[in-house]
Amino acid sequence: MRVTRVQLFKIRMLNGVNGTSRQVNGTSQKINGAYKIINGLQHIGIGVEDIDKSWKWYRKYFGLDIPFFDAIAEAPLMQYYNGGSVIEKRAVMVMNLQGGGAVEMVQPTSFKNTTPNFEVRLGDLGIFITKVKTRDINLSFQLFKKDGVEVSAIQSTPDGKLSFLVKDINGLYFQVIEGGNDWYTKTKHVSGGIAGAIVGVSDMDRSIKYYQEMIGFGNIVYDEVGVFEDMNGAVPGGDGKIRRVLLEQPGGSLGNFGEMMGKMSIELVQALDRTPVKIFRGRQWGDVGFVHLALDVKGMYGIEKDFNEYGYPFTCDSQNVLSMGKSQVHCVYVEDPDNTLIELIEVYKFPLVEKWGLFMDVQKRHPKKPVPSWMLKLMRFSRVKDN
Secondary structure (H helix, E strand, O other), X not given: OOOOHHHHHHHHHHHOOOOOOOOOOHHHHHHHHOOOEEEEEEEEEEEOOOHHHHHHHHHHHHOOOEEEEEEEEEOHHHHHHOOOOOOEEEEEEEXXXXXXXXXXXXXXXXXXXXXXXXXXXXXXXXXEEEEEEEOOHHHHHHHHHOOOOOEOOOEEOOOOOEEEEEEOOOOOEEEEEEOOOOOOOOOOOOEEEEEEEEEEOOOHXXXXXXXHHOOOOOEEEEEEEEOOOOOXXXXXXXXXXXXXXXXXXXXXXXXXXXXXXXXXXXXXEEEOOOOOOEOOOOOOOOOOEEEEEEEEEEOHHHHHHHHHHOOOOOOEEOOOOEEEOOEEEEEEEEEOOOOOEEEEEEEEEEXXXXXXXXXXXXXXXXXXXXXXXXXXXXXXXXXXXXX
């Protein structure tokens, strides 16, 4: 796609001629304050042992080759989850332009992150599996098999989609699942981005209520009990009796980035024949594992009132603009009933092509109006390629 001078001019007018961001102001808050929208699952946060090696792996197998930011900084926002200490970390957020959610890789630089000292099993409390969509389940399967990557057999999920489980270089599980017709654009890679997550819970009915009413995943796709062939033998604990409930957003993702994020799901799993443990038991934020679910939102202050009224207050709040590289966002954290971390993010400014000085400022953009696809597709010029 050729970018015209008129289109580049429009982008610069959105950002200011020199690409600098407008500051958060009363007008922006007034616009956003009229809305309280949780648009959808934006990304999964992953604590990794080595960002460079992990990102290379995610580029090769999941096509996550477009960077939003890559920055080393202190993390004062996360003191609550780091024993009161301010840690330093490197964080890199990457996406697949074919659509789906992004991945934020986190590697502490002020301490060596740890892995669990016990075997994590399906149904343990927290994010156990991340879902990634594919155009062709068989091609994805062969991509892993030919390289000797550990994968399970292709099986059907309870709603009839073909999928398989794969373990990454950090020992974390991903479910590769058919993406149907839910694609934003097309590249040469068979994989799309993040399609959801599998979260262990201790009280299914309580968690369903939370994720439906607080998070906005209101549709129940299935609610089944048993031992499931797509999990049995594929992951630790997959041979146990569990209750599985798949939740989706009515109508799919919303907001400025909804068309790109596409359809998302959160699958809740409760172990019925044992007492589950917390996946991050005895560890801290930034240790190896899926550290948080992140949701794109508009109208943070109105959302905060709702969470307070339901007894789920924000645990961490950046209060205003937080710079992540040259991206600018407002970040807060809340917890689900089992203390799984959920990050709420209101995006103010993000890079289209940073090397060209092109940024998109969405502070005054209508919360329900998607960013034009030709603008987001400019990010392909930031693609990181391997030899």
